[in-house]
Amino acid sequence: MSILIRNARVLQTAPHAVTILENQDILIRGNRIEAIQATGKVDASHFETVIDAGGQLAMPGLINTHSHVPMVMFRGLAEDVDLANWFNEMWALEANLTPEDVYWGMMLGIAEMIEAGVTAVADHYWYEDMAAKAVEEAGTRALLGWAMFGSDGPEAIEKTGAFVRDYNGAANGRITTIMAPHAPYTCDDDFLRAVSRKAEQIGARIHTHASETAQQTQDSLNTRGKTPIEVLRDTGVLEQSALLAHICGATESDLDILEQYETTIAHCPKTYLKLAMGLTPVPELRERGIAVGLGTDGAVSNNTLDIWESMRLMAMTQKERMGTPTVLPKHEVLYIATQESATVYGQPEQLGSLEVGKLADVILVDLTATHHQPLYDIPASLIYSARASDVQTVICDGAVLMRDRVLLTLNKADIIAHLREGMGRLSEKVPGARIQVYE
């Protein structure tokens, strides 16, 4: 497999600068970037696929560092409700789930993400073997964690640990795996300790929710005498290069704790706004050297899987939160969206930038539409004007998944038809059936 992308602008991000290279060719062999060089120096006939970018912007495939992708199947079923009701609504509906539902939900969510230029997702859900099947077929990348509650007991740790071992490196390495206890408020200390031991044994990271609101922190102090972050520290979770979602309720001393571990944070601002959860202290985390990545969370709170929107909301809400528009300038926002998200995802050496030798996850973004014109400032246009619909072409692991907005690996009509068939059954609340209770 070989691809030549001709005449692209190339986005290069760094912690303190963002650069746009003009008139570049990107050479892809197998699943790697072979070269990035001035346009026209290579013979196109040496490539199986030639894509004329015509000035479109090439950038790394976007990474969604925290989602529950199959929840797209419940999109729109919990609106205008408070956080406790939101959880309890969802946990009632999730009692209806079958493995096949997870497969089709994952397929729909991946289709939506490819259309938005998202090539990798950290997914935290059930029946992740079915999610893996969808990822394998779609051609994208995923970091899969099979979710568990403390109430699922030690056998859940064994089962999801076996999943981690069996699926890590699957689909030509496109699938990686992670342990996925739900949260400190749904897992007791002993359970979290057992998860940490299992993760250490099998060399796995841990992906969990933590300190989602200030109220959760207060509740944890009241019931356990510790903040959720202290619980994660004391149960060994933080020692497993944890991927923590949200952290809107972290205290100052929680941040000091996180700084001492290889912890990374997934930031999903649309959920926080919609559910009035407060906001992650993004600049404070980054000042301490803690990597922050962009996420969407599930589509029942989001209601989409659009990383462009997460990027824009992060930049804007942090400016508002800190009371100054100079917070999170363009280069920092784009660095978070690319290389720093790759760090949170766990593959910073392989993903997150267009560089020779890295995995070939490349998207092409059209900047000629009305809402980008006249184009004075490409980084600003990417953050504040771009829409998912501006993404034209998506390459993952050296294969073209979407070209000129046509999906090449997925049958969208078929996927949507399957999801529609399940609507009645999946939206029904069976009395007494719920997988968990939020108190």
Add this chain to the structure above:
Amino acid sequence: MSILIRNARVLQTAPHAVTILENQDILIRGNRIEAIQATGKVDASHFETVIDAGGQLAMPGLINTHSHVPMVMFRGLAEDVDLANWFNEMWALEANLTPEDVYWGMMLGIAEMIEAGVTAVADHYWYEDMAAKAVEEAGTRALLGWAMFGSDGPEAIEKTGAFVRDYNGAANGRITTIMAPHAPYTCDDDFLRAVSRKAEQIGARIHTHASETAQQTQDSLNTRGKTPIEVLRDTGVLEQSALLAHICGATESDLDILEQYETTIAHCPKTYLKLAMGLTPVPELRERGIAVGLGTDGAVSNNTLDIWESMRLMAMTQKERMGTPTVLPKHEVLYIATQESATVYGQPEQLGSLEVGKLADVILVDLTATHHQPLYDIPASLIYSARASDVQTVICDGAVLMRDRVLLTLNKADIIAHLREGMGRLSEKVPGARIQVYE
């Protein structure tokens, strides 16, 4: 002219409910809605244009209640700067403006708005005769106000007053006009009093910026001994059915003052976030019966003219601001985006809903895309999932302006080429040249 829209879903908003009618035909004669009825009861051969909506959602054309549309020409030229620097950057660049620039900027901005389903805009800028020319040609609707600073002197009041008289009702009534002093901080009390007298004489409303930040309120108290809202009351502005933009810095007693007048508020949340200005007290205003409409502000702060994004940001930021997700439920959000925005715009009897006898400003929105599926909740999908690119067809004043995403009245390539030509000249800062200073 006659149009038959067949087989649409129809959005009906009301203060306490939102309804979707299925399988409707919309009959348009001249520039009015003649009937909305069950599909198939009318002979299509009686209509010049027949549009098969195929289940797309029909809703009123969106209304942008506050913008500086031609500023699209400066898009991206003031990023990551604080509010004072933002104003001073812009006021330096605006010294370069020619009437022709305003025409082409208005053309680009209208093209962008049509593509996003926006059919009417309250524009506040200079050379509004050139803006009117663009509106006339594009076929949209606009409430035009020719901006002035106090430093422009009384002759500006005469000149812009003459514009208000001459252009009100132009373009078959698609153009209406309004007096447009810039703001209390750029107009002294005597100037504002003279504007109010002129507005009263000629029967015009007043469109101005007010109380944009808490700091402005404090500065006004320090220098004038009054809040900006008290200044507007005491100079007679509030007696002219004022359209006030922003109000992020209003005090509790300011709200009590506003309640006593026919004041309406334009809300532009993307600007507030990007420039860290604080947020309009939207629920508090509406509890007092004060109408709130959606706006984009100019594209240098926004950076687009996308009312879908304004709608979504309003809903989400107010939930966050009030600390509860039950604030601004779906039906209120959609009522603000439609009928309440029409009130702010000044034509509540003619615009803002799809009803027999109202002006035929109708857009068709495709809800079949991946990011809407499976479609459990259309109102939620409109607020939280829809993108400007989902708008397929736009009708204004009984004429089709965009069909299947193709603009019919504007030559986009020509407009963009003109704007690109001016980029060097318009982005140059001429030493000493600036139209105003923000202190």
